[in-house]
Amino acid sequence: MKELERNVKSVIRDVPNFPSEGIVFKDITTLLANPNLNAQVLSKFQEKAKDLNPDVVIGIDSRGFLFGNSIASELKIPFVPVRKQGKLPYDTISISYELEYGQSVLEIHKDAIKKGDKVLIHDDLLATGGTAEAASKLVEDLGGVVIGYSFLIHLSFLPGMAKLSNISNNLFAIATY
Numbered sequence: 001m002k003e004l005e006r007n008v009k010s011v012i013r014d015v016p017n018f019p020s021e022g023i024v025f026k027d028i029t030t031l032l033a034n035p036n037l038n039a040q041v042l043s044k045f046q047e048k049a050k051d052l053n054p055d056v057v058i059g060i061d062s063r064g065f066l067f068g069n070s071i072a073s074e075l076k077i078p079f080v081p082v083r084k085q086g087k088l089p090y091d092t093i094s095i096s097y098e099l100e101y102g103q104s105v106l107e108i109h110k111d112a113i114k115k116g117d118k119v120l121i122h123d124d125l126l127a128t129g130g131t132a133e134a135a136s137k138l139v140e141d142l143g144g145v146v147i148g149y150s151f152l153i154h155l156s157f158l159p160g161m162a163k164l165s166n167i168s169n170n171l172f173a174i175a176t177y
Contacts, residue, residue: 004044007037008175012153020102026153026177028063028124041174042067045122045150046074048172052148054120056113058082060135061106063124067152071122080112082135093141097134106131108138115143126151126173129163136164153177 011034013027032038049057049071057075059068061083072079085094085105092107113119119139121132126149136146148170154160156176164171 001044004040005175008041008152009177011037012175026125026155028066028152031152032066041152042070044174045071045172048150049075049120049148052120052170053118054147055117056080056119056144058108058119058121058135058139060121060123060131061087064122066124067150068122071120071150080108082106082108082138093138095134095137095141097130099128099130104131106134106138108135108142110142113139113142113144117144118147119144120148120150121146122150124152126154126160126164126171127158129158129160132160133163136167148172 008031011030013030015025015027017023018025045067054077056078057068057072058080059065065081069079085107088107088109091110093110094105094107096105121135123132126132132149139146146167148167149164151173154173154176
């Protein structure tokens, strides 16, 4: 795993002051452009997800879709997108939450999660934890149970882990900074 982490860190590009002043954006497009490394990352996510035995994988808009759907497909379970406000075409529930650099709203289809579904939440990055925490609340509002989180990147110097402390023992990240 340490070798995979080193390889991922070696290709991720830092973009200063994006999307706003003072933020150093972790650009994963350089990883996606490397098919061998991309496949290794996906394989590791699938392996970790299998251990949790989820009923559903949620991917958070939009970079959480990149690996989330493939994880679900490999496990032969449903994939559910959690999207920014106004992007889903059917009846939704929504939640407002704080971002590192502002505020946003997430939505999920009302019929996406069944009562008692065990849910793995996937996103590209854990920073302050607001987005993953909001997705968790949506799952719980629909009667699902969050059993774990997976991230490509965890910025451990930010408080995201603390917001997800109820499931932090089932929090997996490929690269931690």
